[in-house]
Amino acid sequence: MSRDSDTDDESGAARADDSDESDAEQAVEERVPVLLVRGDREYLIPPGGEQGTDLGVLEVPEDVQPGDTIETHLGDAFQVRRLRGPDLFHQFERTGAPMVPRDIGLVIGETGIARGDRVLDTGTGTGVLAASMARAGASVVTYERDPEFAEVARENMALGGVSDAVDVRTGDLTEELETLEASSFDVLTLDTGDAASIVGHAPELLVEGGFLAVYSPFIESTREVVETAHEADLSNVRTRETIQREMQFDDRGSRPSTAPVGHTGYLTIARNV
Structure with missing residues (x-):
């Protein structure tokens, strides 16, 4: 065997070793x-x-x-x-302020999201809500306008073990409505400033009896969502401010903490009935 052949064999073996190491590293990451x-x-x-x-x-x-x-x-x-649901809030890479666990609990509790449900979501952001709904058993299609945010959300879905249940799409849902099959979603969740422009399409997107859940940090946009929901003939329209107070326990007694009340935003729920 020639020296060139020996060199080729050695190079091939080295490449194979490098490939094996790369495959092993990728397997660990996945x-x-x-x-x-x-x-x-x-x-x-x-x-x-x-x-x-x-x-x-x-x-x-x-x-x-x-x-x-x-x-x-x-x-x-x-x-x-x-890794459990509440851990995602702390461990996901953030691209903005994620929805806090108590608000996620309200969305899931108020809409009854369960195994087998199909959810349409927009305003993915960090992806905590989408991942939590998937962990509850739902199949989620979620839209994020920012390509970099969408890529981070996909990585977070892998971290949360729900990549197979969450389809993170890069784009604006308002521009994709006509591509979606009518009456194909059990729940519609919105966390965007232009949520009201989508609420009017809820009856077309939701199955009969399906739920709409809209989160907003501002009263003005919440009012617009409520008015649009009524115009769209959605039923059981109701809005709650999401607040919490921690309790304080010491030798003097027990009472709500004197720290500021934990306000996060406004949650509107409606139903396609």
Whole structure:
């Protein structure tokens, strides 16, 4: 065998090794990460991956399971947790202010989103709402105008383990309405400034008995949504301000916290009946 042939064989072997390493790295990245927790420290690491921390290096086995205990190379123990819905709010990469867990709970609770439902969503943003609805069992089509935001949302769907249930589309829903099949969605969720322009199409998009949920941070746009919902002959139209007060417990007694009331926005619910 010639020296050139030896060189070719060696180069081919090197390329194969590089390819194998690349495939292995990609396989690790595609696995749904688990949450490793110790006190106030939290690390999101995929099975087969590793993470350097101030307490040492964490190496996560490929067969890791929630409930396992993993020690760093210095002997500090971390508990393994499955990534749950509320964790998405803290762990997703943000492209803006995501909908907070209590508002997500109201959307899901008020519309009854469940396994088998088909949801049309717009104003994807970080994607916390879309991912949460998918984790409740729904199939979600969500529109995001900003291409960079949409790409981040797709990465977040992979992180949340719901890529197969959430179709993140780049575009403006108001320009795509004619491409959507009539009466094909069980729930329509809107989190955009121009929500009222879509509300009028809700009867065409929703199945009979389907729900509309619109979130808005401002009263003016909320009023426009409500008026449009009535004009579209949607029923059971109602709006609630979403607020919460934390409770304070100490030796003197118990009472609501003196901190400002937690206001986030206005949620309008209506039904196609």
